[in-house]
Amino acid sequence: MAVLSFVEIFEGKIKKASVEAAYYGSKVAAQLGTDSVAVVLGAASAEELATLGTVGVKKVLHANDARFNNFDSKAFSKAVGEAVNAAGANVVVLSFNQNGKLLAPRLSVRLKAGYVPGAVELPEFNGATATAKKNVFSGKATAHYQLNTEKKVIAVNPNSLSPVRGTGTAAVEAFATTLTDADFSTVVKGADLIVGEIPLSEAELVVSAGRGLKGPENWGMIEELAKLLGAATACSRAVADVDWRPHHEHVGQTGLTIRPNLYIAVGISGAIQHLAGVNGSKVIVVINTDPEAPFFKAADYGIVGDAFQIVPQLIAEIKKLKAAH
Amino acid sequence: MKILVPIAKVPDTTSKIAFTDNNTKFSPDGVTFIMNPTDEWYALVRAIELKEKQGGEVVVIHVGLADSEQIIRKALAIGADKAVRVDADPTDAYFVAAQIAAHAKTENYDLIIAGKETIDYNSYEVGGMIAELLDLPCVALVQKLDIENGVATIKREIEGGTETVEAKLPLVICAQKELAEARIPNMKGIMGARTKPLTVVPADATEKLTTVVNYSLPEKAKECKYVQPDNVAELVRLLHEEAKAI
Numbered sequence: 001m002a003v004l005s006f007v008e009i010f011e012g013k014i015k016k017a018s019v020e021a022a023y024y025g026s027k028v029a030a031q032l033g034t035d036s037v038a039v040v041l042g043a044a045s046a047e048e049l050a051t052l053g054t055v056g057v058k059k060v061l062h063a064n065d066a067r068f069n070n071f072d073s074k075a076f077s078k079a080v081g082e083a084v085n086a087a088g089a090n091v092v093v094l095s096f097n098q099n100g101k102l103l104a105p106r107l108s109v110r111l112k113a114g115y116v117p118g119a120v121e122l123p124e125f126n127g128a129t130a131t132a133k134k135n136v137f138s139g140k141a142t143a144h145y146q147l148n149t150e151k152k153v154i155a156v157n158p159n160s161l162s163p164v165r166g167t168g169t170a171a172v173e174a175f176a177t178t179l180t181d182a183d184f185s186t187v188v189k190g191a192d193l194i195v196g197e198i199p200l201s202e203a204e205l206v207v208s209a210g211r212g213l214k215g216p217e218n219w220g221m222i223e224e225l226a227k228l229l230g231a232a233t234a235c236s237r238a239v240a241d242v243d244w245r246p247h248h249e250h251v252g253q254t255g256l257t258i259r260p261n262l263y264i265a266v267g268i269s270g271a272i273q274h275l276a277g278v279n280g281s282k283v284i285v286v287i288n289t290d291p292e293a294p295f296f297k298a299a300d301y302g303i304v305g306d307a308f309q310i311v312p313q314l315i316a317e318i319k320k321l322k323a324a325h
Numbered sequence: 326m327k328i329l330v331p332i333a334k335v336p337d338t339t340s341k342i343a344f345t346d347n348n349t350k351f352s353p354d355g356v357t358f359i360m361n362p363t364d365e366w367y368a369l370v371r372a373i374e375l376k377e378k379q380g381g382e383v384v385v386i387h388v389g390l391a392d393s394e395q396i397i398r399k400a401l402a403i404g405a406d407k408a409v410r411v412d413a414d415p416t417d418a419y420f421v422a423a424q425i426a427a428h429a430k431t432e433n434y435d436l437i438i439a440g441k442e443t444i445d446y447n448s449y450e451v452g453g454m455i456a457e458l459l460d461l462p463c464v465a466l467v468q469k470l471d472i473e474n475g476v477a478t479i480k481r482e483i484e485g486g487t488e489t490v491e492a493k494l495p496l497v498i499c500a501q502k503e504l505a506e507a508r509i510p511n512m513k514g515i516m517g518a519r520t521k522p523l524t525v526v527p528a529d530a531t532e533k534l535t536t537v538v539n540y541s542l543p544e545k546a547k548e549c550k551y552v553q554p555d556n557v558a559e560l561v562r563l564l565h566e567e568a569k570a571i
């Protein structure tokens with residue numbers, strides 16, 4: 001028996017979301033008294049993969065095959081299915097990130113395994129079944145999913161747990177799949193990455209602003225605050241809809257769902273559709289002139305005040321803090 | 326081109342979320358049900374646009390009970406040609422996907438366009454499951470989809486940007502925002518929808534891989550700590566020392 005985590009590489013490095021998945025996998029392995037194994041598809045250095053040992057992975061199955069350098073859900077499902085057999089795994093753990101959201105349900109079908117899409121905590125095992133919590137109704141409630149099958153697939157919501165690094169080194173083993181060229185069905189033609197910025201979906205700190213800023217020309221202070229904190233910027237749909245900000249920044253029910261450690265909302269009212277995308281954040285700070293703004297009900301810290309006065313002071317105070325540390 | 330669009334029924338976002346029977350059942354009291362927005366605004370409309378350009382047929386499929394008829398008629402009013410309802414309560418994603426795959430196996434669709442997620446269970450799973458059941462390629466989080474000579478050119482979301490991929494039909498797509506502009510049904514569409522075919526079929530016997538045993542609501546509303554606007558330094562101190570967030 002083993003717990004197998006699916007680990008992705010981006011530009012030679014293990015994705016942060018995958019480190020979380022591997023750490024979660026190791027925790028589940030400890031619950032079950034079995035080994036934590038990871039599978040990596042595509043090019044990666046052995047040194048990088050060995051670092052998975054720091055989050056408890058004992059062994060890495062590495063299919064160092066360039067055909068896997070781009071994600072292809074059908075081919076990946078087959079390859080990870082083979083790794084599950086090779087490792088004798090009963091539980092497969094992935095990140096509930098862009099690729100995981102598609103690969104995990106495919107694996108659920110392939111393995112006839114009950115699946116939790118977006119677990120927020122470790123599962124509880126109860127004989128042959130397991131239950132895990134997942135957010136439903138856009139974060140307004142939690143559902144307790146029971147997995148009725150022998151094999152289980154769990155996709156972990158990003159930022160649900162903070163991996164604690166130890167000192168281990170994982171053994172990296174070459175892993176050969178049986179895939180032929182006919183198993184690959186999609187061809188990547190190019191990518192358009194927003195360079196120089198922190199991807200919003202990966203960011204631990206996020207500074208977000210809405211219609212309270214009055215116009216796109218006023219975002220300078222938001223960008224400055226974000227840069228100072230090493231944060232990503234986000235916005236409400238209302239401002240993306242009028243092109244004050246690009247649509248990829250819009251969070252909420254119809255935009256991205258994020259769970260950063262810190263979400264600072266400036267001049268955003270906190271409509272339920274906006275909250276749906278951010279209410280999983282660990283700490284929420286709201287700056288708004290209206291003491292009745294619904295966002296304060298979801299906030300940990302609030303300032304009732306004018307963004308144009310508060311944000312510059314916030315920048316100055318954070319500079320002081322940074323200078324002192 | 327024959328296109329299948331699976332549509333889900335969900336509570337309207339402004340609905341009050343409550344549970345009954347010891348938190349084991351979602352309470353439909355006072356809840357308005359609608360077509361899942363991603364399915365209505367993006368998946369269905371893009372399917373109709375592709376049909377308008379290249380000819381063919383758009384079929385919507387829904388797994389649900391008779392009270393879903395309204396959302397199915399709405400899909401027909403927006404422009405789908407036919408509808409199929411699998412008569413069963415959808416209580417497990419694998420069960421839902423298996424019903425849709427069973428129908429698709431008999432019909433040779435060129436394209437299946439699902440939504441990326443429903444706004445109730447937020448699971449992002451039915452589309453991928455259908456693809457695996459049919460052994461088809463699948464691309465998710467799709468923002469752009471064009472088809473030429475049986476090849477799809479697709480823009481999908483990845484971490485920190487987008488990626489352009491090509492895939493041959495038949496294919497499963499999971500749609501998200503930007504794929505199309507929502508359409509509001511017009512009078513002609515609404516009238517026409519009444520006479521378009523809606524076939525009701527029984528469900529295939531399929532096991533459930535999961536069971537939602539119960540639900541819980543957030544413990545209590547957060548207590549917001551207010552900081553005076555003339556004391557921003559205090560906010561920074563709290564974020565650093567208390568919340569340890571910066």
Ligand SMILES: Cc1cc2nc3c(=O)[nH]c(=O)nc-3n(C[C@H](O)[C@H](O)[C@H](O)COP(=O)(O)OP(=O)(O)OC[C@H]3O[C@@H](n4cnc5c(N)ncnc54)[C@H](O)[C@@H]3O)c2cc1C
Nearest residue numbers: 210211212236237238252253254267268269273274289307
């Ligand atoms: C089906 C549906 C889906 C939707 N999906 C989304 C979604 O995904 N994401 C999303 O964000 N929205 C979504 N919306 C829209 C949502 O309902 C709100 O309309 C939107 O979030 C409002 O944006 P806002 O907070 O920027 O603007 P407003 O609601 O106009 O709020 C502006 C706020 O700024 C405050 N303010 C004004 N001046 C200042 C100042 N000088 N300093 C500080 N504060 C100030 C005001 O008090 C107010 O609270 C959706 C709506 C629908 C119907």
Ligand SMILES: Cc1cc2nc3c(=O)[nH]c(=O)nc-3n(C[C@H](O)[C@H](O)[C@H](O)COP(=O)(O)OP(=O)(O)OC[C@H]3O[C@@H](n4cnc5c(N)ncnc54)[C@H](O)[C@@H]3O)c2cc1C
Nearest residue numbers: 331388415416417418440442443446448449450451536537
């Ligand atoms: C009383 C009740 C009990 C439930 N118990 C469980 C449970 O025990 N385990 C569990 O996993 N879920 C349970 N559910 C959730 C329900 O089964 C979901 O409808 C199902 O899991 C599929 O929705 P999803 O959110 O997973 O879809 P997603 O994967 O988020 O949806 C993606 C896309 O799939 C398509 N789609 C989704 N549902 C349908 C549908 N019914 N018909 C046609 N197309 C569809 C749409 O295109 C949608 O955009 C329960 C629901 C109810 C009302």
